[in-house]
Amino acid sequence: MDGIFNTRMNGIKKWNRSTEPLKSNVFYTCSRGFSNADAAHESGISVASVERYYHQMVMQKISHQKNRLCPRYIGIDEHRFSKKIGFVTTFCNLEKHRVFDISPGRSEAELLPFLKSLKGRKRVKVICMDMHAPYRKMVRRWFPNAKIVADRFHVIKLINLHFAKTCKLIDEENLAWGRGGLIRIMCTRSENLSSSKREKLEHYLEKQPAIKSLWLFSQDLADLFRNKGKNPPACKKLIHDLLERNEMLRASPFRPMQTLGKTLMNLAEPCGSNVSFL
Template sequence: MTDLATVSRFYNVSHGFTYQAYYEQVGIKLREHKSRNHWPEVLGIDEHFFRRKNRITEFCTVFTDLKKRKMFEMAHGKDFKSLTEQISELKGREHVKVVVIDMSSTYKSFAKKFFPNTVIVADKFHVLRLLTPSIMKAGKDIHGHRQELSTRRKLLCNRTNLDYFLRVEIDRYLKNHPKLNELYRWKEKLFEFYRIKGFSRAYRAFEKLTYEMSHSNLEEVQRLLRTLKRWKHEVLRYFEKGYTNAFTERMNGTAKLVQRRAFGYKSFKNYRLRTLSACLFKTF
C-alpha cells in the first residue's frame, strides 16, 4: 500500500488511529536505532526549509555520518540554543573529529562550542558557488530581462567540462561585457584552485589567489576576498581531509521529497520521524 490514507480505507479505521499507530512504531524503531549509535567521527551539517509560520521562516538542521554515508539526526531550527536543547542527550560528541558545513557563521560557532575535539571543513561546493549570485546579477543588469539566460547559466559551469565551440561562444559573449568577463575569470580561478592536489600546494595557491584578488577594482571580488580570508583555515582543510557535504545535500533532497509528498507538515515531530525513517530504513 502506497500511503496511510489507503491503509485507513482498506482496514476501515480512522485516519487518526492509522497515523498514531504508524508514528508510534516509527518512533520505537528510531529509538532502538539511536541506542546502538553515537555521534559519528565525520559529521555533515546543513539546513533546509521546513515551513513559514506567522511570516517567520523555520528551518531544519540535518546531521549526517559522512564516513558511513547515513542520516544521523534532524533538529528543528539552526541557532545554538535550539540545537543544543534537542541533541544534547545524544552521547559521544567527543568522538566527532571533522565537521563539514557550508559557510555559515552560525554553524561554525555551534560546531566549535558543541564538539570540543573537532576541526571544521568548509564545503567545497558552497565555496565554488560564492560568485554565482554576482554573475547572474551582472547578466541581468546587462539585459534587464531573461534574454540570454541560457548563456548566463553556461557561465556557471566548470569550463573544463565544456566543449571547444561552447567555450568560444562564451568568450565571444563576454568580450562585450568586461565586468561579467572578470567575474567569470575569477570563478574559473576558484575551480582551478580546487583541482590542486595536496595541502602545501593548495596553501601556496590560496595565498597567490587572494593576493591577485586584492588588486581587483570590483566590489564583488573584494567581498569574495574578505570571505575567503575569514574562512581560510576551513577552506584549506578540504585539501587535508577531503570531505564534502554532497551526501548531506542528498539527504536534504530526500527530506524535501517527503515534504512534497505530504503537501507540508504542521508537526516537526512527525516530519522528523518520517524523514529519518525514509533516510535510514528506505521506507519512502
C-alpha cells in the same frame, strides 16, 4: 518434575510467539506505504497483530537511536522544510554517506535539546558546514575536538555570487540573473553547458575581454575547491595556490572581488581544510 523446560528458539524473544524476521517484514511492508490490512493478508496474521508488531519495531529502533554515538565525520546544513515547521538542520554521517539525524530549527537555542542528547561529541574529528558565523560558534562549543571544514558547495556559491556582482558592474545592460541569462551561464561549469549555451557564452566573452579574464579566474578558483582525496604534498601546493589567488582578489580594483578575498582570508582555515579533508 518440578518444572517444564522449553528450548529457546533462535529468532524468537522471551515470552514472544512470533519471530523477529516476521516483525521486521511487517514493519518494512507498512513503511513502504501498504495498509495494515494488506500487510496482514501478506503475512497471514490479524490486523491487530500488524499494528502491535509495527509499534514494537518502532520502539526498538528508537531505543537504538538513543544509544548511538556521533559519527567521527559530520556534515551540517539547514534547509526549509515547510511553512508550518520552518527550517530544519540535517546532520549527515560523511563516512557512510547517510543522514544521521534531522532536528527542527537552525539556531543554537532551537538545536539545544538535540545537541544535549548527542553522545560521543568529543570523538567527532571533522565537521563540514557552510560559513555561517553562528554555526561555527555552535560547533566550537558543542564539538570541542572537531576541525571545521568549509563545505565546497557553499564556497563555490560564494565565488559565483561575487563574480556575478563584479560582472554587473562592468556590463549591467546585457547581463541578467534569470535562468537563461548570461550570468547563470557563466556560473555553470563549461562542460555542463549545452552547445547552444556554450556558443552564446563564447560569443559574449569575445566582446567583453575584461569579463572573460574574470570568468577564467573564477572558474580556476572554483576548480581549486573541487579537488578531492589529495595527499599532504599535493594539499600544500593547492593551499599555496589558494593563498596566491586570494592575494590577487584583495588587490583587485573591484569591490566585490576585494570582499571575496577578505571573506576567504577570514575563513582561511576552514577553506584550506576543504582541500585537505574532502
